[in-house]
Each structure stands twice: as structure tokens, then as C-alpha cells.
Amino acid sequence: MLAGLVAFSPATAQTQRPAGTASDQGKVLLETLNQVEGLNRQVRELRGQVEDSFHRVDQANERIQKAEKRHSDLYNDGDSRLRRLEQLSKDDAAERKRISGQLGDLELRLKKLEADLDVQMKKFEAEVETRLRKMDATLTAGSGAAGGSSAQMAELEARLKKLESGGGGAPAASGDLEMRLRRVEQAVAAGGSTAGGTGGEPPPGGANAPITGGPSVKAVAPPPAVAATPVAAASSSPEPQSASKAYEFALAKQRSGDAAGAVSAFQGFLQQHPKHELAPNAQYWLGEAYFRVGDYPNAIAAQQKLMAAYPDHLKVPDAMLILANAQNGAGDTRAARKTLEDLIAKHPLSESAEKAKQRLAKLK
Incomplete structure (x- = not known):
């Protein structure tokens, strides 16, 4: 192409510029050649830029394809997990419903068993x-x-x-x-049949005394003379040291009507044998003796101590009855009524509960 331009240039110069010199024609030719060379460089640069752009586009397409593949994989994995979770949720709901039904049935059966056991135990x-x-x-x-x-x-x-x-x-x-x-x-x-027919522990005088109008303090009449029995001898001799004999000694005082002596004897027994198996009985009779001598505050305290230390003892119903009598004797009718109501509620099948119902009716 350059040769053609060179060959063409003189003829053109001769036809167009007949008056021009050879040097002017050479300058024009060189300028034209320089322009063509510059254009060629620009073309080469543009081709390089285009090739680089195509390469970048290819790389971008490759990254897009990889991203689309990852997105597709993540979507498929998420969808699979979601389906498993939905299935587990359905299974869990069914299992919970089944367990809830079983628990309800077991609870009903347990309540029935507890009610039956409670009735049998009370009887x-x-x-x-x-x-x-x-x-x-x-x-x-x-x-x-x-x-x-x-x-x-x-x-x-x-x-x-x-x-x-x-x-x-x-x-x-x-x-x-x-x-x-x-x-x-x-x-x-x-x-x-060989003991001479003597009586046992004295009946709870405080428990049997009428509650209305305040209980009257009465000494229990001495039992028939049984001078040959060891208990009678104990009442006139120094207090023995063994636990069982000390208890019998105090009980003899109570039985003979010596309530003040019974208070002292039972106090001594409890001080010497606080953990003995007869200690709950001694605590009960101490409160009974206090009631007999008219010491209502100490009678209340003694029976409350028994109820707190031995809440399941067999003497508790009688103790609650004496406690109510002592509270009434001390002028606290409201507390006496509450004690009688508690006695009926906690020990409904006891003999003391029947007496409590009668006393409660009189209080009302």
C-alpha cells in the first residue's frame, strides 16, 4: 500500500500541483506515511483492548456460571433440608399428641389410685x-x-x-x-387378768371437758386402792431413774389427780429422755396436766410443741382437742374454732374429730 502511494504521489502531484517542487511533494508523502503509521498503531491498540475485553468477558461469564451453579446447589440443599424439617415437624406433632394422650390417661389413673389409697389409709x-x-x-x-x-x-x-x-x-x-x-x-x-384389773392411762380430761363457757378444771378421782402394785409404790417413793419407770411414775401422778406433780414429773422425764420413744406421749400428758391445773398458756405451748415435733403421732388428734379447750379457756375463741376445724379436716375418722364437731357446734 505504501508503494502504491509512493507511485501514485508524483503523478498526483504533477496533475494537481504542476507548479510544486519535489521537496514539497516529499514532505506531503512523509506526512501521509506518518498518519498512516499512527492509524495502524491505533488499530493495533484497539485490537489489543478488544481482545482484553473479550478475555474479561469470558472470565466474567465463567464466574457467573460458577455462581449460578453454587446458587443452584444451595437452593437444592436448602429445599431438601426444608422438606426434612417439615416432615420432622409433622412427626413431632404426632408424637407429642400421642404422648400427651398417654400422660392424660396416666394422670387420671394416678389420681384414681391416690384417691383409693387415701381412703384405704384413712380407714x-x-x-x-x-x-x-x-x-x-x-x-x-x-x-x-x-x-x-x-x-x-x-x-x-x-x-x-x-x-x-x-x-x-x-x-x-x-x-x-x-x-x-x-x-x-x-x-x-x-x-x-393378773394385774389386778387396774386402769390404764387416764382419759384426756381436757379433751373430754366441755368447751363452752371455758373448761372447768377438775381433779381426776384416784383409782381403787391397789397398794400391792408397783405403780402405787412408785407414787410414794423417790422417782426412779429408768425411762419406762420414770414415765410410769409421772403417769401415776396424773392418774391419781396430782396434776401439779404430773407437770413436774413429765418435765423431768422430757429433760432426761428427750429422744425416748415415749417422749411424744410424755409431751401430750404434760400439756394435759397443764390444762388440769388451769395453766392454759403452757398447755397451749406443750400441745403445739407436740404437733410441731411429731405431726403424725397418734396423740395429735387428742392434743388438738386439748389445745382448742385451752385456747377457749384462755379467751381466744377464734383460735379454738380454727383448731377444731383443722382437727376435723386433718383427722376426720378419729374419735377426737367427732368430739370436735360437737364442740364446734356449741361454739357457733
């Missing part, structure tokens, strides 16, 4: 309490066998307390307790 407790009261009065008769029988009574009361707290083992334990009760009753029957 059993009332029956055992009645029989133990009878034995408690008989076993404390003034004879040498009385001390040992008191220990047996304490053992039976401890077993009964354990039975009541155990709950679920009532059927098995009741058979063992029933057999022991029968053996003790037979022993009492055999011993009672």
Missing part, C-alpha cells in the same frame, strides 16, 4: 388408732409388765408412722402390723 389409720388407744390404756396398767408394753406400744406407733409416710407399701406393711397388734392384744389380755 386403716382409724382402725389401728382405735385399737392402739385401747391397748395404750391397758398396757399402762400399774404392773411390772406395763413398762415393757409401753415400749411395744412405742414401737407400734413408730411402725405406723413409717407406714403412713411410706404410702405405697401400705398393703404389705399392714399385714405385719396387724399380726403384731394381735400378739400384743393377746399379751395384754393375758397380763390384764
Whole structure:
């Protein structure tokens, strides 16, 4: 192309510029050649830029394809997980519904079993309490066998307390307790025929006293003369040291009508034997003795101490009855009514509850 331009240039110069010189024609030719060379450089640069742009576009397309593939993979994975979660949610809802139904059925069955067990335990407790009261009065008769029988009574009361707290083992334990009760009753029957027919623990005078108008303090009449019995001898001799004999000594004071002496004797027993199995009984009779001498504040405190320390003891119903009498005697009729209501609610099958109903009716 340059050769053509060179060949063409003189002819053109001759036809167009006949008056021009050769030097002018050469300059024009060189300028033209320089312009053509510049254009060629620009073309080459543009081609390089175009090729670089195409390369960048290819790279961008490759990245886009990779991104689209990752996005597709993530979408497919997320969709798969979502489907699994939806299925698990459905399965979980069905399982929860099934478990909820089973729990409701178990709860109903448990409530029924608890109600049945509560009824059986109350019946059993009332029956055992009645029989133990009878034995408690008989076993404390003034004879040498009385001390040992008191220990047996304490053992039976401890077993009964354990039975009541155990709950679920009532059927098995009741058979063992029933057999022991029968053996003790037979022993009492055999011993009672040789003990001279003396009476047992004095009836709870405070529990039997009328509550209306304030309880009257009356001394219990002494039992028939039994000078040959060890208990009678104990009342006129210094207080013995053994726990069972100390208890019998204090009980003899109560039985003979010496309420003040009974207070002192039971206090001494509790100070010397605070953890003895007969301590709950002694605490009860201490409150009874305080009531007999008209010391209502101490009678209230003594029975409240028994109820706090031995809430499941068989003496608690009687203690609550004496507590109500003492509260009424102290002029606190409102507290007495509350105590009687609690007694009826907590020990509905006890003999004391029946007396509480009568006293409550008189208070109202």
C-alpha cells in the first residue's frame, strides 16, 4: 500500500500541483506515511483492548456460571433440608399428641389410685388408732409388765408412722402390723387378768371437758386402792431413774389427780429422755396436766410443741382437742374454732374429730 502511494504521489502531484517542487511533494508523502503509521498503531491498540475485553468477558461469564451453579446447589440443599424439617415437624406433632394422650390417661389413673389409697389409709389409720388407744390404756396398767408394753406400744406407733409416710407399701406393711397388734392384744389380755384389773392411762380430761363457757378444771378421782402394785409404790417413793419407770411414775401422778406433780414429773422425764420413744406421749400428758391445773398458756405451748415435733403421732388428734379447750379457756375463741376445724379436716375418722364437731357446734 505504501508503494502504491509512493507511485501514485508524483503523478498526483504533477496533475494537481504542476507548479510544486519535489521537496514539497516529499514532505506531503512523509506526512501521509506518518498518519498512516499512527492509524495502524491505533488499530493495533484497539485490537489489543478488544481482545482484553473479550478475555474479561469470558472470565466474567465463567464466574457467573460458577455462581449460578453454587446458587443452584444451595437452593437444592436448602429445599431438601426444608422438606426434612417439615416432615420432622409433622412427626413431632404426632408424637407429642400421642404422648400427651398417654400422660392424660396416666394422670387420671394416678389420681384414681391416690384417691383409693387415701381412703384405704384413712380407714386403716382409724382402725389401728382405735385399737392402739385401747391397748395404750391397758398396757399402762400399774404392773411390772406395763413398762415393757409401753415400749411395744412405742414401737407400734413408730411402725405406723413409717407406714403412713411410706404410702405405697401400705398393703404389705399392714399385714405385719396387724399380726403384731394381735400378739400384743393377746399379751395384754393375758397380763390384764393378773394385774389386778387396774386402769390404764387416764382419759384426756381436757379433751373430754366441755368447751363452752371455758373448761372447768377438775381433779381426776384416784383409782381403787391397789397398794400391792408397783405403780402405787412408785407414787410414794423417790422417782426412779429408768425411762419406762420414770414415765410410769409421772403417769401415776396424773392418774391419781396430782396434776401439779404430773407437770413436774413429765418435765423431768422430757429433760432426761428427750429422744425416748415415749417422749411424744410424755409431751401430750404434760400439756394435759397443764390444762388440769388451769395453766392454759403452757398447755397451749406443750400441745403445739407436740404437733410441731411429731405431726403424725397418734396423740395429735387428742392434743388438738386439748389445745382448742385451752385456747377457749384462755379467751381466744377464734383460735379454738380454727383448731377444731383443722382437727376435723386433718383427722376426720378419729374419735377426737367427732368430739370436735360437737364442740364446734356449741361454739357457733
